[in-house]
Each structure stands twice: as structure tokens, then as C-alpha cells.
Amino acid sequence: MAAVSPPSAQEHASGLEKYLEEGVERARAIGNRGPLELDSNGKLQQKILDAFLEHGFYVFEGVIDTGELEELRADIERLLDEAPTGKDSKVDAKGRPAFGQAFARPTYTFIKPLSDPWGGTKLLSGRHQVQMTQPSPAEDAPDEVVHLIGGMCQTMESGLRLYGHPSLLAVAEAINGPDFVPFNDATFVKLPGLGGSVAWHQDGVTHWDAPDWDPGIHGFNFQVQLYPSTPANCLWVVPGSHKQGRADIKALVAENDGSEYLPDAVPLTCNAGDVTIANRQIVHCSFANSSPDTRISLTFGFHRRTSVIGQRGVLGQEDDSVYDEQRVFERSRVIAVAIDARQQHFPGERRFVYQPFAGHEDEYRWSPEMYERVIKNYNLQDLSI
Numbered sequence: 001m002a003a004v005s006p007p008s009a010q011e012h013a014s015g016l017e018k019y020l021e022e023g024v025e026r027a028r029a030i031g032n033r034g035p036l037e038l039d040s041n042g043k044l045q046q047k048i049l050d051a052f053l054e055h056g057f058y059v060f061e062g063v064i065d066t067g068e069l070e071e072l073r074a075d076i077e078r079l080l081d082e083a084p085t086g087k088d089s090k091v092d093a094k095g096r097p098a099f100g101q102a103f104a105r106p107t108y109t110f111i112k113p114l115s116d117p118w119g120g121t122k123l124l125s126g127r128h129q130v131q132m133t134q135p136s137p138a139e140d141a142p143d144e145v146v147h148l149i150g151g152m153c154q155t156m157e158s159g160l161r162l163y164g165h166p167s168l169l170a171v172a173e174a175i176n177g178p179d180f181v182p183f184n185d186a187t188f189v190k191l192p193g194l195g196g197s198v199a200w201h202q203d204g205v206t207h208w209d210a211p212d213w214d215p216g217i218h219g220f221n222f223q224v225q226l227y228p229s230t231p232a233n234c235l236w237v238v239p240g241s242h243k244q245g246r247a248d249i250k251a252l253v254a255e256n257d258g259s260e261y262l263p264d265a266v267p268l269t270c271n272a273g274d275v276t277i278a279n280r281q282i283v284h285c286s287f288a289n290s291s292p293d294t295r296i297s298l299t300f301g302f303h304r305r306t307s308v309i310g311q312r313g314v315l316g317q318e319d320d321s322v323y324d325e326q327r328v329f330e331r332s333r334v335i336a337v338a339i340d341a342r343q344q345h346f347p348g349e350r351r352f353v354y355q356p357f358a359g360h361e362d363e364y365r366w367s368p369e370m371y372e373r374v375i376k377n378y379n380l381q382d383l384s385i
């Protein structure tokens with residue numbers, strides 16, 4: 001049989017149109033979006049928590065105000081401007097030494113434009129089971145584009161402050177309990193006509209066969225949207241799939257006539273400043289960005305303490321160490337410092353009390369010295385399960 005040549009970006013975009021429209025209709029029928037409402041005690045409204053537990057996602061509208069959005073965008077623009085020209089380069093597009101070389105873990109992940117770097121491979125525990133359509137980029141597209149930027153708490157002060165956002169931390173507390181712990185962070189960069197896809201997958205890998213498995217055992221991720229995210233470039237989820245155990249994604253695609261456009265999925269469309277939450281067990285993906293719109297999503301997650309203690313690292317975090325109390329404490333200090341960095345920048349704002357560090361606030365004041373001691377290379381201690 002003759003090999004089928006990939007669609008052009010334009011063909012990919014027009015081939016998606018009907019599916020996108022249908023997805024928007026399905027999303028509208030579910031709802032699960034609105035303001036991030038806390039009660040008079042600063043706790044997340046129970047009806048929102050229930051809706052998240054039921055469907056595995058929620059879209060919080062209008063969480064990040066314009067001033068903070070501008071700070072975040074400016075920092076991301078700087079990081080893109082100073083990025084190396086490719087995976088093996090040490091200079092940026094202007095020939096300057098590229099940003100990121102001071103850190104132990106690479107700041108940038110590159111891919112070929114419009115490609116799917118993980119689908120159908122054994123990478124990241126083989127959890128992206130089926131490769132997505134990889135449209136051909138325009139002839140003048142660069143060879144490599146930034147796909148991910150890691151370490152937002154060390155690369156951008158606005159990112160550290162975001163990590164200490166009181167309402168977002170109240171959500172983490174409501175979902176994972178007052179002793180919740182960090183996971184990791186990554187900023188997904190989907191430039192128009194260039195951004196790659198993230199094949200259908202579930203995030204968690206550690207606890208699928210655990211006797212005490214439950215739908216919340218692998219935690220959840222936030223995505224903070226710096227620009228509007230559209231059906232064509234946003235995250236898609238299969239509602240309720242977080243409750244059904246490990247999904248056979250190959251079978252789901254095969255039963256859908258081999259098409260990656262899964263029939264029950266919905267797009268998490270957003271305005272700039274909206275924040276989504278997604279259970280890490282929900283089946284989710286994003287398609288190659290053949291659209292004219294940029295999506296930048298600052299993505300960071302939190303876990304239940306009990307899900308992490310005693311486990312070993314996975315998902316690029318493999319080493320011999322076990323996540324013991326000391327490791328979890330050291331990584332959790334980033335939350336304490338982030339809360340203080342935020343308070344110093346937004347002194348009028350309510351400060352979140354992170355229970356594991358309550359009473360120790362003075363030991364984690366934000367300063368250049370604290371950056372060197374706690375923040376720099378904090379992501380070597382991410383807690384991936």
C-alpha cells in the first residue's frame with residue numbers, strides 16, 4: 001500500500017473543523033466552568049469540588065488579573081527570546097549565550113514543528129500509546145521549536161509568585177488535603193502553525209494496580225492560560241475517564257475507525273487568565289497547532305501526600321531515591337517561598353497558609369539568598385508519580 005503523505009497544516013486545520021464544533025457542543029452540555037469561588041473560610045465551594053470529582057476537570061474563569069497576566073507574558077516572551085536556537089545549541093537567535101545554562105535540568109524541550117514527540121513511543125513510560133497526525137509545516141518553518149519550558153519557579157519571578165497564588169493553593173488543599181505536596185511544572189508552548197501535539201494519555205503511572213487505587217490517587221494539574229485557548233489549540237479531555245482505571249487508548253482509537261478524534265472528548269477552551277484543573281488520570285491530549293493562535297499554558301500539579309511518600313520517581317525523574325519525608329519537605333519548601341514572594345509583590349492580597357509550614361513563615365522569606373538555597377534547581381526534586 002502506498003504510504004499516505006501527511007496533510008498540510010491547512011488541510012489538518014480544515015479537517016478538524018467539524019470535530020471542533022461538535023466538541024464545543026459537548027463541552028457546553030457539561031458546563032463545569034465558572035469563577036473560582038471560595039466560601040467565607042477560604043475553602044473551595046463544595047459544588048465546584050463535586051463537579052470536578054464527577055467529570056475530572058473544571059475551568060475557572062477570570063482568575064488571573066490583567067496586571068499579573070502581563071508580568072507572566074513578559075517573562076515568557078523573555079524566555080522565548082533568549083532560548084537556544086535548538087536542542088544542541090548554546091546561543092539564542094541573536095547569537096547571545098542562551099538562557100538556561102545555569103540550571104542542572106534543561107529549561108527547554110524542542111521538537112520538530114507540528115510533530116508528536118511522544119505518541120506511539122516508549123518515552124515517558126509509554127503512556128502516549130498512539131501517534132497523532134503530524135501535519136507538514138510551512139516550508140519556511142524552523143527545524144526545531146520550543147515545546148516545553150521547565151522550572152517556572154526558577155526562571156521567572158512571576159512564575160514563582162503564581163505558584164503561591166492563594167486561590168489556586170486553596171483548590172490544591174480542597175482536592176488533596178491540607179498537607180498536599182507538589183508534583184512538577186512545565187509550560188506548554190503551542191505557537192501558531194508550529195506547536196506540536198501531545199498524544200492521548202493519562203498522566204499517572206505509579207498507582208494503577210494499587211489495592212487502594214481511587215480516582216484521585218495521581219493528583220491533578222493546573223493550567224494557567226496566558227492567551228485565549230481555542231478548540232483548535234487547547235487541551236482536550238474525555239470527561240469521567242479518570243474514574244475508569246487505566247485506559248486502553250489503542251483500543252479507543254481502533255474502535256473509532258483508527259481516528260484520533262475521540263467521540264466523547266471535550267475542549268477546555270479558555271480566555272486569557274482562566275485556569276483549568278484536570279485530574280491526572282483523565283484521558284487527555286492536544287492536537288498539532290495548525291491554527292493561527294498561540295497557546296501558552298503554565299502547567300503545575302499537586303498530589304496527596306500519601307500518594308507520594310514511599311514511592312520512587314518516574315517520568316524523567318527516575319533515580320534510586322525514594323520519596324521520603326525529607327525529600328517531600330525539601331520540594332515543598334518551594335510553596336512556602338512562593339507564598340512569601342507573592343506576598344512581597346502583592347502586599348494587599350490574602351496570604352495562603354500552607355499547613356505543613358504554618359508557624360515557620362519567617363524561615364522561608366523570599367530573598368536572593370533564598371533563591372540560591374531553595375529555588376535554584378528545585379526541579380531536581382520534583383515528585384513525579
Ligand SMILES: O=C(O)CCC(=O)C(=O)O
Nearest residue numbers: 188198203235286297299
Ligand atoms: O497542554 C497540553 O497540550 C498537554 C498537557 C498535558 O498533557 C499534561 O499536562 O499532561
